Amino acid sequence: MELASWNVNSLKVRLPQLLEWLIVRQPDIVCLQETKLEDAKFPRLEIEAAGYSVAFAGQKTYNGVALLARQPLVDIAIGNPYFPDPQQRLIAATIGGIRVICAYVPNGQEVGSEKYAYKLAWLAALARWLREEVAEYPHLAIAGDFNIAPDDRDVHNPVVWAGKILCSEAERTAFRALLDCGLKDSFRLFDQPEKSFSWWDYRMLGFQKNLGLRIDHLLLSTPLAQRCTASLIDREMRKHERPSDHAPVITVLEP
Numbered sequence: 077m078e079l080a081s082w083n084v085n086s087l088k089v090r091l092p093q094l095l096e097w098l099i100v101r102q103p104d105i106v107c108l109q110e111t112k113l114e115d116a117k118f119p120r121l122e123i124e125a126a127g128y129s130v131a132f133a134g135q136k137t138y139n140g141v142a143l144l145a146r147q148p149l150v151d152i153a154i155g156n157p158y159f160p161d162p163q164q165r166l167i168a169a170t171i172g173g174i175r176v177i178c179a180y181v182p183n184g185q186e187v188g189s190e191k192y193a194y195k196l197a198w199l200a201a202l203a204r205w206l207r208e209e210v211a212e213y214p215h216l217a218i219a220g221d222f223n224i225a226p227d228d229r230d231v232h233n234p235v236v237w238a239g240k241i242l243c244s245e246a247e248r249t250a251f252r253a254l255l256d257c258g259l260k261d262s263f264r265l266f267d268q269p270e271k272s273f274s275w276w277d278y279r280m281l282g283f284q285k286n287l288g289l290r291i292d293h294l295l296l297s298t299p300l301a302q303r304c305t306a307s308l309i310d311r312e313m314r315k316h317e318r319p320s321d322h323a324p325v326i327t328v329l330e331p
Contacts, residue, residue: 077329078103081219083322087111098126107178107219111140133164141178145171159201175213179220187244199250206257216297224251230290260301262294262327275322294327303329
């Protein structure tokens with residue numbers, strides 16, 4: 077069973093790539109971020125024709141999250157009850173006995189800014205909610221663009237990025253607080269190649285030079301972590317013409 081997450085950075089632009097990837101890769105569950113579409117414009121019919129049930133929460137131009145699955149999605153929930161927010165950044169559903177949460181964490185813009193404070197408050201509320209969710213749903217996964225590189229292994233140049241947005245100590249502490257809810261970073265359950273990243277800036281040949289960050293994550297509750305047999309980054313999708321700046325991340329669970 078494959079659970080995947082992908083910040084598509086505009087589903088309207090990336091829809092042909094997504095549909096091709098679904099056919100080739102055939103993941104069982106997919107979490108999408110930055111769909112950037114109002115609900116009325118979401119390509120439900122095209123995705124359902126590819127064999128997936130879908131749930132989504134979108135808005136015009138910014139944000140937007142969606143869940144795709146080969147099985148029915150039940151008990152769908154949008155947002156965090158501890159953080160009422162017009163920005164569509166969270167959606168959850170139960171799929172085949174697994175509670176799946178798709179998250180698009182705020183970027184934060186710059187350390188010390190209002191958006192940075194918003195990000196930290198958003199993450200604190202997420203941790204509060206996650207503790208309850210993990211207690212209620214022992215088989216739980218939260219996947220998405222967390223906009224945090226958890227440690228220096230996840231940064232192409234830790235000296236240059238030290239203390240900056242996505243790598244600041246407060247953000248990394250907030251990420252550890254999510255793990256403390258009873259979750260494991262699936263990527264770090266295995267030995268991984270050095271310089272493994274999921275996001276590369278469009279500028280300055282970021283992908284070609286592998287000047288990236290690992291900011292897209294799949295976090296698993298302990299029972300799911302015990303079923304995890306692999307966790308990887310699908311770099312091939314970043315090689316496409318007009319790609320998202322993110323690559324899909326994938327974890328494999330035994331039945």
